[in-house]
Amino acid sequence: MSKDSPNAASPSPARQRRSSDQVTLSQVAQAAGVSPITASRALNNPDKVSDSARLSVLQAVEKLGYVPNLVAGSLASSRSRLIAVIVPSLINSVFVEVIKGLQETLEAEGYQILLGNTDYDLDREYQLVRTFLGWSCSALVTAGLRHNKACHTLLANWDHPIMEVMELGKGMDLNVGLDHVAAGRCMADHLLDKGYRHIVYVGARLSQDYRASMRYEGHKAVLKEKGIDAPLLELDTLGSLQAGAEGLAQVLAQYPHTQAIHFANDDLAAGALLAAQRQGLNVPGDIAIAGFNGLPLGQHVTPQLTTILSPREEMGRLAAKELIRRLSGKNVYRRQHDVGFTLQTGGST
Amino acid sequence: MSKDSPNAASPSPARQRRSSDQVTLSQVAQAAGVSPITASRALNNPDKVSDSARLSVLQAVEKLGYVPNLVAGSLASSRSRLIAVIVPSLINSVFVEVIKGLQETLEAEGYQILLGNTDYDLDREYQLVRTFLGWSCSALVTAGLRHNKACHTLLANWDHPIMEVMELGKGMDLNVGLDHVAAGRCMADHLLDKGYRHIVYVGARLSQDYRASMRYEGHKAVLKEKGIDAPLLELDTLGSLQAGAEGLAQVLAQYPHTQAIHFANDDLAAGALLAAQRQGLNVPGDIAIAGFNGLPLGQHVTPQLTTILSPREEMGRLAAKELIRRLSGKNVYRRQHDVGFTLQTGGST
DNA sequence: AAAACGAATGGTAGCGCTATCATGACAGCG
DNA sequence: CGCTGTCATGATAGCGCTACCATTCGTTTT
Numbered sequence: 001m002s003k004d005s006p007n008a009a010s011p012s013p014a015r016q017r018r019s020s021d022q023v024t025l026s027q028v029a030q031a032a033g034v035s036p037i038t039a040s041r042a043l044n045n046p047d048k049v050s051d052s053a054r055l056s057v058l059q060a061v062e063k064l065g066y067v068p069n070l071v072a073g074s075l076a077s078s079r080s081r082l083i084a085v086i087v088p089s090l091i092n093s094v095f096v097e098v099i100k101g102l103q104e105t106l107e108a109e110g111y112q113i114l115l116g117n118t119d120y121d122l123d124r125e126y127q128l129v130r131t132f133l134g135w136s137c138s139a140l141v142t143a144g145l146r147h148n149k150a151c152h153t154l155l156a157n158w159d160h161p162i163m164e165v166m167e168l169g170k171g172m173d174l175n176v177g178l179d180h181v182a183a184g185r186c187m188a189d190h191l192l193d194k195g196y197r198h199i200v201y202v203g204a205r206l207s208q209d210y211r212a213s214m215r216y217e218g219h220k221a222v223l224k225e226k227g228i229d230a231p232l233l234e235l236d237t238l239g240s241l242q243a244g245a246e247g248l249a250q251v252l253a254q255y256p257h258t259q260a261i262h263f264a265n266d267d268l269a270a271g272a273l274l275a276a277q278r279q280g281l282n283v284p285g286d287i288a289i290a291g292f293n294g295l296p297l298g299q300h301v302t303p304q305l306t307t308i309l310s311p312r313e314e315m316g317r318l319a320a321k322e323l324i325r326r327l328s329g330k331n332v333y334r335r336q337h338d339v340g341f342t343l344q345t346g347g348s349t
Numbered sequence: 350m351s352k353d354s355p356n357a358a359s360p361s362p363a364r365q366r367r368s369s370d371q372v373t374l375s376q377v378a379q380a381a382g383v384s385p386i387t388a389s390r391a392l393n394n395p396d397k398v399s400d401s402a403r404l405s406v407l408q409a410v411e412k413l414g415y416v417p418n419l420v421a422g423s424l425a426s427s428r429s430r431l432i433a434v435i436v437p438s439l440i441n442s443v444f445v446e447v448i449k450g451l452q453e454t455l456e457a458e459g460y461q462i463l464l465g466n467t468d469y470d471l472d473r474e475y476q477l478v479r480t481f482l483g484w485s486c487s488a489l490v491t492a493g494l495r496h497n498k499a500c501h502t503l504l505a506n507w508d509h510p511i512m513e514v515m516e517l518g519k520g521m522d523l524n525v526g527l528d529h530v531a532a533g534r535c536m537a538d539h540l541l542d543k544g545y546r547h548i549v550y551v552g553a554r555l556s557q558d559y560r561a562s563m564r565y566e567g568h569k570a571v572l573k574e575k576g577i578d579a580p581l582l583e584l585d586t587l588g589s590l591q592a593g594a595e596g597l598a599q600v601l602a603q604y605p606h607t608q609a610i611h612f613a614n615d616d617l618a619a620g621a622l623l624a625a626q627r628q629g630l631n632v633p634g635d636i637a638i639a640g641f642n643g644l645p646l647g648q649h650v651t652p653q654l655t656t657i658l659s660p661r662e663e664m665g666r667l668a669a670k671e672l673i674r675r676l677s678g679k680n681v682y683r684r685q686h687d688v689g690f691t692l693q694t695g696g697s698t
Numbered sequence: 699a700a701a702a703c704g705a706a707t708g709g710t711a712g713c714g715c716t717a718t719c720a721t722g723a724c725a726g727c728g
Numbered sequence: 729c730g731c732t733g734t735c736a737t738g739a740t741a742g743c744g745c746t747a748c749c750a751t752t753c754g755t756t757t758t
Contacts, residue, residue, distance in 0.1 A: 024714060035738050040716060050736060067503075070483035071423045072714035075743050080420065082463075090449045093442060100439045103466055112480060115464045117452055131461060134419035154416075241649045274649040297646065300590045300623040373744060384708050389746060399706065421744035424713050 023066045031060035043068065074136055083323070084132035084140040086116040086125060088208070092239065094265075094293060094312055095143060098165060101316020102141060109324050111138065120208035126151040133158060139323050145169050146210065161326045165319050167211050168338055174326065176319040176337040180211045183308050183341050184218025187262055187290055188230075190306070194349055196260035196288055197228060202247040202272075203264035204235040212264035215292060219262055231255060239264065244271020248287075260288035260349060266295040266307055273301050273348060288349040294342070303347025315339050372415045380409035392417065423485055432672070433481035433489040435465040435474060437557070441588065443614075443642060443661055444492060447514060450665020451490060458673050460487065469557035475500040482507060488672050494518050495559065510675045514668050516560050517687055523675065525668040525686040529560045532657050532690050533567025536611055536639055539655070543698050545609035545637055546577060551596040551621075552613035553584040561613035564641060568611055580604060588613065593620020597636075609637035609698060615644040615656055622650050622697060637698040643691070652696025664688050 029039035034053050041048045042057035074080040087095040103113055116128035129151050139161040162173040167180055191199050206213040220230040237243045251258050263269035269291030276283050294309030326332050378388035383402050390397045391406035423429040436444040452462055465477035478500050488510040511522040516529055540548050555562040569579040586592045600607050612618035618640030625632050643658030675681050
């Protein structure tokens, strides 16, 4: 760009302006022979303009290769069509499946996902929330009902929909999830039904994965009601096949009379099951194994894994639908949705 | 806000303005006793202002609970610190691991990820790219080198870094990946070394997962050089344990003399291996099985899966680092980075 | 001592879009 | 014929922030 010759004595300095060479809506409007605001309407509220105006604007858009500047649009309208999604982990496929459900539903409605990962750190969550609020997100989805104080205050004063997913409970606004305490009870009931009495619960990093500890609470309550001890073994690596194998080894060492292991999730359970197989242990004869989540892997190991199926993609889809309903100004009849769970009995118990 | 009394004969109508009740930088500046621009600098270029000014601005931010409006900032500076990431699928954990690597590196530098999912549809990719350009993204990461015409044109005229990941080749700008043809060759070499001659390649939806078909090309080339036939079986469900089990069944039916199956990925291979186990087939005695990716699952089945390990998180991290280097104006010495792969031999071949 | 320089700060003018209000044209109605 | 109502369009004024240039003041250079 050659700047204009700096004509000397000009009193108004004619300040040099930056300019992105991008096509603007004004240029489109000019090419279409309408005012900028009509061009804007032609694109965003097509039924507010005449057919002829709409047509010539669309032609100009095509001809000039116009790409709308969404940043400017958001600033002017303070609506961004961005949805913040905050999850504690991407390694854990459970969250990814929820994201998948959210995404396919939200993208279809023209929303985009801003993704944040807290690594199970609530302070990190607070930082992400701050950033995302700065983007004037239309809504925020977060995994879990627990937040730190600052985050809670910030969100409580925010006037957009907040959707808390995964677990069920008294949330800030909208909530889609399942009852983890009940899920823990359910599996404990099943194990008792099967006649097991020496049952160990094995979890990984329960202070982080507090939903797993809620399941343990349910598990423990059921056993206590029968006067049965409910030992807990906590691993300090995150859930993985490897951790599951280690969990099995530790249980066998520390609680030699154990008949069944209730694992906090399927990764651990499958890891243990495959390890048992390698060691020539009979499942469930020598030791019974149960998990949680209903991952496909559990259906392909031998014996099939007893687990609790959680509808993860469905949870994401439902959360997205409820958000969309709310964002389009419709009434929300229920703030809380229980997606439930299903006991899936396999040969492993 | 009570609007000013509409003093009658005023020629300027004193238009009613919307106002979000959010704290603005001007309010912070006022509270801190400095000009708005100094407040801006105190937050974004701390070393451009005096210690006293910075301190009073930070105190005012704290006191008022100021959250920067990033939309406004982006519009004014035409820099957004958003990075668009476009992947074909979230079900396939491979892409998620790359995202993980990208995210942990980019978030640490203050960038946010805008996530898009094409579902293996290049037209969908084009739409996503359009949207993301509208957000003035600082850079764009896309999985793969193939784009449709419109997308290519759009990107070619875009003046921000573009990072194409997963595969290696002549890209639009930056490229981090591995040579899939070579990976296919590598596994074929291994299978020949092991003495197998009747080898079937099994893939799923190869027109979509074209990197798997590149691996097949490598595989086929190696076998052809030895004058060996390289039959291909294509499944039309996406890669999964279930599909792998079906693949095994189809191979046994259609090619009864098969000695080894080279699967397009580990999900398929592990599914086949677990199915073989259920059916009492000996691996590798009756049939050898090989995969691609190096998923943890492959190390936990018996026998361990022979596979090719691809450094997925590392790919994401490296891509992010290169982008950051480029975004911070440093010289880029290499536009192309080969992250390589490793043959991991297990008992399954 | 004059000139030159750098550091800290501020005034101004937008970034590209849309909300708000205003206008003009035309139809319906008593 | 004036009044009101609807429709399509446009002029104007920001949304909240930062780039650009100008200014001030204290320090260094010649």
